[in-house]
Amino acid sequence: MSKSDRRIDIEEINGVTVARLLEKKILDEANIEALGQEMFALVEKDGRKKVILDFTHVEYLSSAALGKLITMHKKTATVKGKLVLCSIQKDILDVFKITQLNKVLTLCTDLDDALSKF
Amino acid sequence: MTLSANSKSESTAFLFSLRSLAPCRIVRVAMPEPVHFEVRFPSNTTEGLAVQEKLVSLMESFEYSMRDIFAMRLSLEEGITNAIRHGNKLDPNKLVTVICAISDQKMRVVIQDQGEGFVPEEVPDPTLEEFIERPCGRGLMLMRAYLNVCEYSDNGRCLTMERERNSPLPILED
Numbered sequence: 129m130s131k132s133d134r135r136i137d138i139e140e141i142n143g144v145t146v147a148r149l150l151e152k153k154i155l156d157e158a159n160i161e162a163l164g165q166e167m168f169a170l171v172e173k174d175g176r177k178k179v180i181l182d183f184t185h186v187e188y189l190s191s192a193a194l195g196k197l198i199t200m201h202k203k204t205a206t207v208k209g210k211l212v213l214c215s216i217q218k219d220i221l222d223v224f225k226i227t228q229l230n231k232v233l234t235l236c237t238d239l240d241d242a243l244s245k246f
Numbered sequence: 247m248t249l250s251a252n253s254k255s256e257s258t259a260f261l262f263s264l265r266s267l268a269p270c271r272i273v274r275v276a277m278p279e280p281v282h283f284e285v286r287f288p289s290n291t292t293e294g295l296a297v298q299e300k301l302v303s304l305m306e307s308f309e310y311s312m313r314d315i316f317a318m319r320l321s322l323e324e325g326i327t328n329a330i331r332h333g334n335k336l337d338p339n340k341l342v343t344v345i346c347a348i349s350d351q352k353m354r355v356v357i358q359d360q361g362e363g364f365v366p367e368e369v370p371d372p373t374l375e376e377f378i379e380r381p382c383g384r385g386l387m388l389m390r391a392y393l394n395v396c397e398y399s400d401n402g403r404c405l406t407m408e409r410e411r412n413s414p415l416p417i418l419e420d
Contacts, residue, residue, distance in 0.1 A: 155319075156291055156292070156295050157327070157331075188316070188320065188323075190327070191382075191388055192385075194381075194384055195384075196381070222415065222416070223320070223388065227372060227384045228373040229378075232378055
């Protein structure tokens with residue numbers, strides 16, 4: 129996959145994988161499916177267990193994207209790893225609260241806060 | 247995609263050009279006239295996204311707030327995708343019809359599919375403990391949270407959604 133096709137940018141910080149979501153709008157089906165595959169590969173292909181998803185750039189998120197996040201959460205739990213989400217904009221945070229996924233997923237205000245969870 | 251409209255696109259373009267010409271003083275301009283149009287498209291999500299973008303552009307031309315646009319974009323995405331995927335089951339021979347009416351006060355959108363329908367009351371509450379980790383079933387909940395009107399008719403084949411300008415968003419605990 130060329131760099132321009134990627135939907136996430138990866139960085140390793142103190143043994144934790146920081147995956148920055150690059151798309152502003154995670155809405156259309158093809159986009160969400162591709163993002164899901166990239167996220168799942170971090171765990172299933174690369175064997176990463178400590179993952180932070182950085183939402184700094186994300187402005188819109190549909191329920192289908194929420195589904196991928198839940199699946200990602202389950203995949204990290206299956207390998208006894210941990211998934212943390214950080215830097216979520218207010219409107220997106222409301223979506224997590226409305227659906228009460230803030231009770232299932234670990235949400236942090238910023239990257240430092242997220243790194244402190246590991 | 248077929249489109250019929252009585253939109254005032256020319257007047258909207260004129261309003262935008264006015265704004266760009268007057269950077270130093272506030273020019274009070276009238277809102278565009280209410281717009282009503284109907285569009286029909288085959289069951290694929292790319293077409294659905296194009297319609298969604300058109301409706302969002304209309305909201306922008308009526309100067310709705312970012313919060314109103316966020317709420318409506320999210321609801322349109324859920325409603326149109328449901329019609330394409332769950333209603334028409336991606337059958338390219340089945341169409342989705344979207345009827346939009348927008349004014350400076352509110353936006354009303356009707357989404358009609360040609361599927362078998364469903365009973366909205368039978369959709370499980372995704373916040374219940376037994377369903378909270380299911381990766382699907384949150385679209386309806388989000389639409390109900392963000393819209394003033396979210397009503398299904400025609401045995402679940404027709405969704406009417408409405409949002410008034412500056413409607414409050416759900417009050418959420420931190």
